[in-house]
Amino acid sequence: MxxxxxxxxxxxxxxxxxxxxxxxxxxxxxxxxxxxxxxxxxxxxxxxxxxxxxxxxxxxxxxxxxxxxxxxxxxxxxxxxxxxxxxxxxxxxxxxxxxxxxxxxxxxxxxxxxxxxxxxxxxxxxxxxxxxxxxxxxxxxxxxxxxxxxxxxxxxxxxxxxxxxxxxxxxxxxxxxxxxxxxxxxxxxxxxxxxxxxxxxxxxxxxxxxxxxxxxxxxxxxxxxxxxxxxxxxxxxxxxxxxxxxxxxxxxxxxxxxxxxxxxxxxxxxxxxxxxxxxxxxxxxxxxxxxxxxxxxxxxxxxxxxxxxxxxxxxxxxxxxxxxxxxxxxxxxxxxxxxxxxxxxxxxxxxxxxxxxxxxxxxxxxxxxxxxxxxxxxxxxxxxxxxxxxxRDPGAEQVIATVEQVLDEPRPRRPRRPATFMALWGHDYWALTYAQAYRDQLPGLSLVDHNADFRGVLARGERLLTLEKTFYRRPLSWWEGQVGSVALTSAAAGVVEIAREPPLSPSDVPAGPELDLGNGIRVASAGLVKVRDELRLTLYWQAEGAIEQDYSVGVHLVAHDPPRGPSDILQQADSRHPVYGWYPTTRWRAGEIVRDDYLMPIPPGAQPVAVRVGMYLVDWQGQFVNTEWLALPVLVP
Structure with missing residues (x-):
């Protein structure tokens, strides 16, 4: 029908x-x-x-x-x-x-x-x-x-x-x-x-x-x-x-x-x-x-x-x-x-x-x-x-917040220099570019990808910055091919500054605790800040002369100072080399100042009393050879 x-x-x-x-x-x-x-x-x-x-x-x-x-x-x-x-x-x-x-x-x-x-x-x-x-x-x-x-x-x-x-x-x-x-x-x-x-x-x-x-x-x-x-x-x-x-x-x-x-x-x-x-x-x-x-x-x-x-x-x-x-x-x-x-x-x-x-x-x-x-x-x-x-992945917001730290960093003793930030073409570069263009963030920061003329950036007297994770894909040797001799320092937590000459001078070092480690390196300043359940440590190392051995960094959160045993070490943030593991001490020049940043979460329920900072080597027998340790008290409100 x-x-x-x-x-x-x-x-x-x-x-x-x-x-x-x-x-x-x-x-x-x-x-x-x-x-x-x-x-x-x-x-x-x-x-x-x-x-x-x-x-x-x-x-x-x-x-x-x-x-x-x-x-x-x-x-x-x-x-x-x-x-x-x-x-x-x-x-x-x-x-x-x-x-x-x-x-x-x-x-x-x-x-x-x-x-x-x-x-x-x-x-x-x-x-x-x-x-x-x-x-x-x-x-x-x-x-x-x-x-x-x-x-x-x-x-x-x-x-x-x-x-x-x-x-x-x-x-x-x-x-x-x-x-x-x-x-x-x-x-x-x-x-x-x-x-x-x-x-x-x-x-x-x-x-x-x-x-x-x-x-x-x-x-x-x-x-x-x-x-x-x-x-x-x-x-x-x-x-x-x-x-x-x-x-x-x-x-x-x-x-x-x-x-x-x-x-x-x-x-x-x-x-x-x-x-x-x-x-x-x-x-x-x-x-x-x-x-x-x-x-x-x-x-x-x-x-x-x-x-x-x-x-x-x-x-x-x-x-x-x-x-x-x-x-x-x-x-x-x-x-x-x-x-x-x-x-x-x-x-x-x-x-x-x-x-x-x-x-x-x-x-x-x-x-x-x-x-x-x-x-x-x-x-x-x-x-x-x-x-x-x-x-809803927050990865982009974390990258943007990391880079914003550089703009918020106070540099009272020297005029602020223009900064160029390199992010690899991909997720990080796209997130930063979007934030700058459409969210009015990162004002005054020049954003480039890995194809930029980095020699030209440094020749203009600008700071050259990148995320520390960039070095997994563009290691120190790559940067040397781009700009020649390279000196690194942390610019903020998670951010590295690349330069041909050491970028920091004594006037950039804030007042803080000091310690001669006894290995030709001294802690010129150390600052510890507690933000919610996380500790943020900023160190300034200074080489007293040429360093002949590659030292690792020890950063320990302890319940007793000095620790009486392994149970007193609540958390560690050790690094193979300073500057997020990318800058061996044998590359440092006499008098060079290197900034180093560490983030350390406080374990739930822990009652830390101090953060201990030092350097160490592993000898031919596999034994740890430690320098002197600097203890920074953890002030819990």
Whole structure:
């Protein structure tokens, strides 16, 4: 029995209601985990977030392949929200949240197109949106929620064109697919599924080749945004998109040579299978993943929907296979992103399975809805802490606070010199740049990355500073290659000053306890401050002459001074060398003054009386040879 016009309109309105509900529900959920401020997470999910948070408000460009559609649309979105008082980091995350909601709505439409009842499609959409990867990428500034919206739109329009053969559906499909490939090259792996889905109407393509070509050309034209912004002098551009060579490097770089590595043998294949299965289990527990993909297989076995089921199977298999060959020696953002279609396919399969059960056993229809709702509730409760762990990571705030200490340090005896702060290109640099540009922090500080001219910085008489953790990736030898001879000193807790000559003079040393250690080094001053449950120790060492041995630093929090045994040592903050372990004493020059900072938490319930400071060697027999010790009383209010 056919549908009347009135019943068709009623059904359409009902389905449209569920589509809107899915988008709204996902948006509300994502807002509870949204990353509202600058990214501090080191998670592979957040690899490029800081870069995006800085690029979009500047109408800048991103790393390979440039993502011009995302950067142009995202910049417009962020700029509009800034007019309403929304911070750039929040606006960039909201851009992802919006596309996550669109993807949820598209999945409902896709499921309905496959014959799934609207309420079932709605619940399956929530399940997909609550998988770890989809939820994370909808909560922070990344390109992948837009990627999934374009992917789902491609599959939906392929289904519709395969059924209708309408010119409108064909051109819309062409637009979604070509823009998706231009945005993210991995979308090309949808091609086998698209071909299968449109196969009944493949002959129609010949009649519309010219308009299809015109729509297709819109995709590469988006790349003109990259040189345009470079020529306009954008303050944030990646590479050299304003040059002919730089432009084509951005367009043609697919990252394949850097991220794709096929397993070398059976053992590696098995390891990849296991690793990929574990990553997929993080999104959707393996039993649910299997049931969901089985639902897609069941669709392929049904005569009326066999072609659609085959198209979905090809989608899941293509991206599962791609996940198997993406390897950078670690779990990378590329690997996490490429498995997204598998999670969506599994959620869609759960909907198809539920619809099949309800169709064969109508009395079980309510039970299928309850099961899908229970799965969604389980994912909500189990995945939310993990998402918040990433989006609420305080790492960026800690870095910013560390650098702010330098600006707050009093230097009353000498005029304050201009300072240049080097942070490695990546999370720390992006956090500091964002804080300076959009939170009015770090005024007067010149921020540079590791490609700067450091000889020029020092030649201008500026202070050159960096985080102490920078030395793990750029050790002392690297700095010597950059500026020549190097002298180090702490500039604040966690911050190192690099100079060609010792940067401190006696006038920089505050009054404080002194002690000759008896090894050619003296404590010129020592200060101890208690802040909440932490002690902050600042030392000024002075070399009385050339030091022939490398001394380690001992910093002990003690319950009795001197300690009567190991039990009296409550906490230690020893260092292999002074200045966070990076400046051996054999490098010190006669008369050189070196500042050293230590942070020491006070153990809960402890009653410390002093902090003891000294130096020591380990002799050829493995015995400790200690210098004199300076005791600083701990004043507990």
């Amino acid at each position: 056919g549908l009347t016009r009135a019943s068709f309109n009623a059904r359409f309105k009902s389905e449209r209601t569920w589509v809107i509900l899915a988008a709204v529900a996902v948006l509300i959920i994502v807002l509870t985990t949204l990353q509202w401020d600058v990214n501090g997470s080191q998670s592979p999910y957040a690899t490029d977030v800081g870069e995006i948070q800085n690029a979009l408000p500047r109408w800048g460009t991103l790393h390979f392949t440039g993502y011009p559609l995302y950067t142009f649309a995202g910049s417009a979105w962020v700029s509009f929200l800034r007019l309403l008082g929304v911070a750039p980091a929040s606006g960039a995350s909201l851009f992802s949240a919006m596309w996550g909601a669109v993807a949820a709505a598209l999945l409902v439409l896709l499921a309905i197109e496959l014959g799934v009842p609207a309420p079932t499609a709605f619940l399956a959409s929530l399940v997909a949106s609550l998988t770890t990867s989809v939820w994370v990428y909808s909560s922070l500034a990344e390109v992948h929620s837009l990627t999934m919206a374009l992917s789902l739109a491609t599959l939906l329009l392929a289904l519709r064109f395969g059924r209708s053969g309408a010119r409108r559906d064909l051109l819309a499909l062409t637009l979604a697919f070509t823009q998706g490939v231009a945005h993210q090259r991995a979308n090309l792996f949808l091609a086998p599924a698209v071909i299968v889905l449109i196969l009944p109407k493949i002959g129609v393509l010949r009649r519309h080749l010219l308009p299809m070509l015109g729509v297709t050309m819109l995709a590469p034209l988006t790349y003109l945004y990259l040189p345009l912004r470079a020529w306009q002098g954008a303050k944030w551009t990646f590479g050299e998109p304003g040059t002919w060579r730089g432009f084509w490097t951005m367009v043609m770089d697919t990252k394949a040579t850097r991220v794709v590595a096929a397993p070398a043998g059976l053992i590696q294949w098995l390891a990849r299978v296991k690793g990929t299965a574990q990553l997929l289990d993080d999104d959707l527990p393996t039993p649910l993943l299997i049931v969901g993909l089985a639902g897609v297989v069941v669709l392929a076995l049904r005569g009326r929907r066999r072609r659609q089921g085959l198209g979905l199977i090809l989608t899941a298999l293509a991206y599962w296979a791609l996940a198997m060959v993406i390897w950078e020696g670690r779990v990378s953002d590329a690997l996490l992103a490429v498995k997204l279609p598998v999670a969506y396919a599994a959620a869609l399969g759960l909907a198809l399975g539920a619809a099949e059960v309800a169709d064969k056993w109508p009395r079980l229809a309510p039970a299928t809805l309850v099961c899908l709702a229970a799965i969604g509730a389980f994912l909500l409760v189990s995945h939310r802490p993990r998402v918040l762990e990433i989006t």
